[in-house]
Amino acid sequence: MQVSNMVVGQYYPGTSILHRVDPRTKIIAACAFVIVLFMVNGFEGLAVMGAGLAAVIALAGIPLPWLWRGLKPVLFLLVITLAFQMFLSGGEELWRLGPVPVYRNGLVQGAFLTARLLLLVLSGSILTFSTPPVLLTDALGRLMEPLAKLKIPAYELALMMTIALRFIPTLVMEVDRIIKAQKARGAVTSGGGLLVRARGIMPVLVPLFVMSFRHADELALAMESRCWRGGRGRTIRRKLAFSKKDAVFATAVLAVLAASLWIGRLQ
Amino acid sequence: MRLELENVSMVYQSGTPFSARALEDVSLTVEPGERLAVAGPVGSGKSTLLAILAGVETPTSGRVIHGTREISRRQTPPPGSIGLAFQSPENCLFEKTVYSDVSFAPRRQGLDGLEVRRRVENALAAVGMDPASMGQRSPFSLSIGEQRRVALAGVLAMEPRALLLDEPTAYLDPAARRDLIRQLVELNEQTGVTMVMVGHDMDELARFAGRLVIIDGGRKVAEGRAEIILTDSALLARHSLDPPGTVEFCSLLSAAMGDQVAPALSEEQTIETLMQIMEGKC
Ligand SMILES: Nc1ncnc2c1ncn2[C@@H]1O[C@H](COP(=O)(O)OP(=O)(O)O)[C@@H](O)[C@H]1O
Ligand SMILES: [Mg+2]
Numbered sequence: 003m004q005v006s007n008m009v010v011g012q013y014y015p016g017t018s019i020l021h022r023v024d025p026r027t028k029i030i031a032a033c034a035f036v037i038v039l040f041m042v043n044g045f046e047g048l049a050v051m052g053a054g055l056a057a058v059i060a061l062a063g064i065p066l067p068w069l070w071r072g073l074k075p076v077l078f079l080l081v082i083t084l085a086f087q088m089f090l091s092g093g094e095e096l097w098r099l100g101p102v103p104v105y106r107n108g109l110v111q112g113a114f115l116t117a118r119l120l121l122l123v124l125s126g127s128i129l130t131f132s133t134p135p136v137l138l139t140d141a142l143g144r145l146m147e148p149l150a151k152l153k154i155p156a157y158e159l160a161l162m163m164t165i166a167l168r169f170i171p172t173l174v175m176e177v178d179r180i181i182k183a184q185k186a187r188g189a190v191t192s193g194g195g196l197l198v199r200a201r202g203i204m205p206v207l208v209p210l211f212v213m214s215f216r217h218a219d220e221l222a223l224a225m226e227s228r229c230w231r232g233g234r235g236r237t238i239r240r241k242l243a244f245s246k247k248d249a250v251f252a253t254a255v256l257a258v259l260a261a262s263l264w265i266g267r268l269q
Numbered sequence: 270m271r272l273e274l275e276n277v278s279m280v281y282q283s284g285t286p287f288s289a290r291a292l293e294d295v296s297l298t299v300e301p302g303e304r305l306a307v308a309g310p311v312g313s314g315k316s317t318l319l320a321i322l323a324g325v326e327t328p329t330s331g332r333v334i335h336g337t338r339e340i341s342r343r344q345t346p347p348p349g350s351i352g353l354a355f356q357s358p359e360n361c362l363f364e365k366t367v368y369s370d371v372s373f374a375p376r377r378q379g380l381d382g383l384e385v386r387r388r389v390e391n392a393l394a395a396v397g398m399d400p401a402s403m404g405q406r407s408p409f410s411l412s413i414g415e416q417r418r419v420a421l422a423g424v425l426a427m428e429p430r431a432l433l434l435d436e437p438t439a440y441l442d443p444a445a446r447r448d449l450i451r452q453l454v455e456l457n458e459q460t461g462v463t464m465v466m467v468g469h470d471m472d473e474l475a476r477f478a479g480r481l482v483i484i485d486g487g488r489k490v491a492e493g494r495a496e497i498i499l500t501d502s503a504l505l506a507r508h509s510l511d512p513p514g515t516v517e518f519c520s521l522l523s524a525a526m527g528d529q530v531a532p533a534l535s536e537e538q539t540i541e542t543l544m545q546i547m548e549g550k551c
Contacts, residue, residue, distance in 0.1 A: 015286050067284075176360075182325040183361045186353040187423060188377030205373070208363035212409070 012072055012130045019247060020062040020132045025141035027248040031255045032129045038259045039121055047266025048117050054258035055124055062132050072127040073120075080116050087112025135167040144242060158232060169217065173210070180209050270336045270350065270430040270463055272299040272322055277331030279317050279487075291317040292328070293487040299431070302461045304454070306478035306495070308469055310509040314487040315467040316356060316435050322465065323353040323433050335431075349378050352429030356436050359408075359416035367393075367411075367419050368404035374427040392422040395456050397448055414445040421449075425456070431463040432456075438473060450476050475499050475513040475534045483508055500532040515539045522546075 015021075020028075035051070042048060059069065091108030098104065130138065143160025150156045184205040279292040291314045299305050299322070309315050320326035324333060324340040333340040340346055355361075364370035371392055375385045393400045396418040403411075408419050421437065437453070438446040450473055457464050468474050474481060474495070481498040483491040485508045491498055498504065502512045502520060511517070512532075518539060519532040530546070533539040 179355055180361055182320070183353065183355050183358065186323065186325055186351065187361075187374040187427065188348050189373075205361070205363050209361050213360055 012127065013134050014062075014064050014068050014131045016063050016132065018062045018132070019251070020058060020128075022247060023251045024242055024244050024248050025133045025137045026145055026242060027244065027252055028129050028133060029138075029141055029145060031252065032125050034255065034259060035125045036122060038263055039118060039125070042262050042266030044266055045114065045117070047262040048114070048121065050258065050262035050265055051121055052117070054255070054262070055121060055128070058128055059124075062128065064128070064131050068131065069124070069127070072131065073123060076119070076123050080119055083119060084112040084116045087115060136164055139164040139167060141242060155232075165221070172217070173214065176213055177206065177210060180206050271301050271334075272431055272463065272465070273297070273332075273334040274318075274322060275332040275334070277318075277321060277328045277333065279314070279321060279326070280329045283329060291487055292321070292484075294331075295484070295487075295489050297322075297482060297489065297492075299463060299465055301463055302457070304457050304464045304466070304477055304479045306474040306481045307465060307467045307484065308471070308474055308481060308510060309484040310469070313485050313508075315484060318484065319353070319433050319435050319465065319467050320355075323351050325353060349374065349427040350430050352424040352427055352432040354421055354424050354432075354434045354437060356439060357417075358420035358424070358437075359413060362408040362416060362420055362423075365407060366405050367398075367408050368400070370408055370419060371422045371426050373423060378427065388426045388428060389422075392425040393419075395425055395452060396422045397452055398422065414441050417441060417445075418449070429462065431465070434464070434466045436468055437466065438468065438470070446470075446473060447476075453477065469510065471499060471505065471511055471513045472515075475515070483510070485509075496534050499534060 035055075039048075039051060042051065087108040088104050089102055089108065091105045091111060093105045093107040095103045096106040096109060133141075139160050142163065143157055146154075146156035146160065148156075187205075189202060189205040274295055274297045277292055277295045279290070281287075281289045281291055295314075295318065297318075307315050307318060317326065321328050321333060324335065324346040327342045335346055335350065338344070338346075362370050364373060368389060372385050372389045375388045380388070389404075390400045393403065398415070398418055403415075403419075408416055411419065417437070421434075424432070434453075438449055441449065453464065453466070454477060456462065466474070466477055468477075478495040481491075481493065481495045482489060483498065483504070490508060491501075491504055499513055500516050502516065505512050512520075513534060515534060515536060515538070516532045519530045519542065523530045526546075530542060533542050
């Protein structure tokens with residue numbers, strides 16, 4: 003396992019308008035996009051949404067290899083979806099792939115589901131590609147603020163997310179170190195039967211837990227010594243503010259969504 | 270075992286906006302049985318150099334050679350040939366007792382019980398720990414200094430042909446630092462195991478190293494016998510390093526007396542120089 007080659011988080015730094023739009027606008031836009039995605043029927047609607055998404059990707063200046071990187075983990079799911087529909091749906095037979103029949107309905111259905119899934123993953127990725135993790139959790143915290151009235155600790159939840167995100171790179175780096183050190187001592191972390199592998203993971207797992215608890219302890223102490231008292235009466239330094247950019251962006255997204263709904267509904 | 274780096278460069282996370290160049294065209298030969306120190310400011314690439322030298326990290330370009338064998342991602346060093354202790358190796362302790370943690374590597378090497386026992390006892394003794402009284406304690410009940418020594422013993426128990434240590438004395442108290450350096454030097458003299466140590470405390474490196482390499486900004490900027498590099502205050506200052514206390518003392522003495530006093534690398538040598546000066550004066 004080559005952990006250190008992993009890009010931690012997916013943020014792709016940039017200064018495009020998408021990077022500068024308020025993260026709350028982006029979150030709401032992504033949610034709206036996903037909802038509409040499941041309301042639209044037919045390829046025409048999806049095509050309009052896809053075009054809109056492509057425009058946003060181009061606008062953000064995110065290079066294709068980076069996009070590919072975000073897609074790789076779900077590629078398997080996409081292929082499986084397509085294959086299941088294509089081969090197992092039954093109905094009118096379109097052609098034969100060797101001994102296996104491919105069904106017309108299934109192919110169409112599979113392509114539609116795969117395209118929908120692809121757009122779903124891409125829309126979420128665009129959000130994380132163009133927003134630093136800390137801003138993202140800030141925005142989530144702010145969006146959840148009304149929940150505080152229902153005695154749901156919105157601020158604390160957002161803080162937990164921020165802290166978790168903050169420690170991912172640290173832990174990844176430490177796991178990498180630990181794996182390398184234990185391998186140098188002859189520990190095996192891959193191959194072998196289940197029992198061998200389960201035992202092989204102990205030399206990595208135990209140090210990781212010890213270290214995580216130590217980090218948690220130190221962080222708690224540091225926060226307490228700086229008088230952290232939870233979310234009540236807290237003021238915010240990094241102000242999130244809606245601006246003209248947000249209005250423009252939101253209008254554009256709305257237009258695309260409305261168009262795809264209208265076209266999709268005509269089916 | 271001779272360890273060689275040929276024109277090694279390393280870029281972390283290359284091809285991403287986060288790519289970081291850590292080493293640039295470094296060539297280095299570690300002779301069998303020598304004690305080499307690698308010094309440089311924080312972030313200069315020392316740890317990266319050590320990891321590549323050990324064969325656990327693969328360089329972006331360049332060759333790594335252990336003895337006659339070229340090391341690559343597919344061709345890793347034979348198990349047990351290289352003993353590597355990263356910074357704060359005590360973070361990798363995981364067994365229930367000191368004995369089982371130190372014996373982990375020899376057990377993995379498939380040695381028989383008697384040989385494992387011999388190695389554990391030798392390794393613990395080499396770092397100044399008593400196997401009888403410490404063996405059955407939990408490593409997590411020990412002080413950081415003791416944990417560090419247990420972790421180093423765990424590496425020594427492999428009886429590697431080369432021992433690579435990344436700042437082994439960091440976070441230890443002064444007495445523990447001194448002891449550890451003395452034990453490492455003794456081990457090298459008794460067994461002839463090749464040693465490379467990364468550090469930035471020049472007093473310590475003066476007591477340890479036969480030869481010294483300085484890297485700064487990922488490049489090798491100086492290499493030579495310890496007594497030559499460590500007495501070159503101007504060179505050290507250029508790379509944000511302090512000369513050893515004895516060297517600094519001698520240069521202050523030179524300035525005060527308006528006379529050239531030969532810089533000394535050890536307390537004993539300094540005292541000798543002082544005695545000579547005093548005899549000359551009387
Ligand atoms: N796993 C890693 N991923 C990305 N950058 C790294 C990694 N490890 C080290 N670096 C970078 O490489 C440079 C050299 O680091 P390192 O070898 O740890 O230096 P030193 O040990 O001299 O302090 C630093 O700029 C550091 O930020
Ligand atoms: Mg280091």
